[in-house]
Amino acid sequence: MEAGIVGLPNVGKSTLFNALTAAGIASENYPFCTIEPNVGAVAVPDPRLDTIQGFIKTQKVIPAILQLVDIAGIVRGASEGEGLGNKFLTHIRNVDAIVHVVRCFEDGDIIHVDGSVDPIRDIETIDTELMLADMQSVEQMADKAKRTARTGDKDAKRRVALLEKCKELLDDGKPVRGLQLDDPADRKEFAMLQLLTAKRVLYVANVEEDDLAGEGPLVQKVRDRAAAEGGEVVAVCARLESELIELDPEDRAEMLESVGLKEPALAVLARGIYTLLGLQSYFTAGEKEVRAWTIPEGATAPQGAGVIHTDFERGFIRAEVYALSDLEEYKSEKAIREAGKLRVEGKEYVLKDGDICHFLFNV
DSSP: OEEEEEOSTTSSHHHHHHHHHOOOOOOOSSTTOOOSOEEEEEEOOOHHHHHHHHHSOOSEEEOOEEEEEEOOOOOTTGGGTOTTGGGGHHHHHTOSEEEEEEEOSOOTTSOOTTSSOOHHHHHHHHHHHHHHHHHHHHHHHHHHHHHHHTTTOHHHHHHHHHHHHHHHHHHTTOOGGGOOOOOHHHHHHHHHHOOGGGSEEEEEEEOOGGGTTOOSHHHHHHHHHHHHHTOEEEEEOHHHHHHHTTSOHHHHHHHHHHTTOSSOHHHHHHHHHHHHHTEEEEEEEOSSEEEEEEEETTOBHHHHHHHHOHHHHHTEEEEEEEOHHHHHHHSSHHHHHHTTOOEEEOTTOBOOTTOEEEEEEOO
C-alpha cells in the first residue's frame, strides 16, 4: 500500500513525512525543498499483533507496511511547467491514494506561497493542476483509442466511451473519481488509465498545538469540502509529531498524554487511509511469525490467501479461521480447536477484519 503526500510548498509535507518515517530529510522554510520524491516504509500500528503474540509465542511480529512518498510541492501552473512542472505527475500516478496536506494554522514566520492561509484555495489549486494534467492525458489517450476503434476493435471502443465520460467530468471541473461505473470491465479499464484525479484523497489538516482536535474554523472548511466529495480528514500537528519522534518511547507516551493525545499521527493516518481505500487486515500466526496482511473489504478467503502467495489462491482448498476474541477466551489455538471454535471455511467465505487464518492449498 503506497500513499503520495502532496500539497503546496511550505504546508508541512516534509515535516510530516519526517515525523512519520524518521527519515530526517530536509524540511526547510522555502519552496521546493523537496525535489526528488522521498520514499519511506513505515509499520502500520496495530495493537492486535501484540495481543496475539501474548498468547502465541513467536520469533517475530510483522505489521502491515505503508509506503509513503513525499512528492515535490505543487504550485499554480504546474501542469503547464511552472515550478517543477510535470516532474511530480509520474510519482502521483504510481500511488494508491493521495495524502493532501493542507495548512490550517497562521504563522507569520512561515512563508505561504500565496501570501495568506486559505485551505480551500490551496485545495482548489492542487485539484485544478491535477485536473488539467488529466485533461491532457485524456485527450492524448482518446486520439489514440479513436484511431484503433476505427478498425472495429471492441476494447478500443470501450476505452473511447470511457474517456468521453472522463472528459465530461473534467470539463465540468470535477475529478474523475466521481465517475460511477457498474460494469466490471469498465472499472478495470478505468484503473488502467492511471488518471491523477481518480485517486482517493485523505486530507491532512496541519494544525497548531492549540487545535490538536481539529475543531477550528480552518479545519472545518476542509471537513466540509471532504464530506462533499467522499474524502476523509485527519487533523495532525506536524510540528508536534516532529518533536515526538526525537523522544524515546516512554517520554513520547508521556508527552502525548500531556497534550491530550492517545496515539501518534501515524496510527491516525494509517486508519484514515484504510477507511478511505476500504481496506482491512487479517492475521497469520505461528511459531515463526505473527503477521498482518492488508486486503480490501469484501475479499474472499482465496483472495486473502493470494496476498501471501499466488499459489495459495490458485490451489486454495480451505481456510481454518478463528477470531481474536476466541484466542483471548481460550488462550491457545489448541484450546480453540478442542472447544470447536476453529471454523473451516471454503472458497466463498468473506474474510473479516481481524480474522486469524491458516490456509490449506495444493498446487
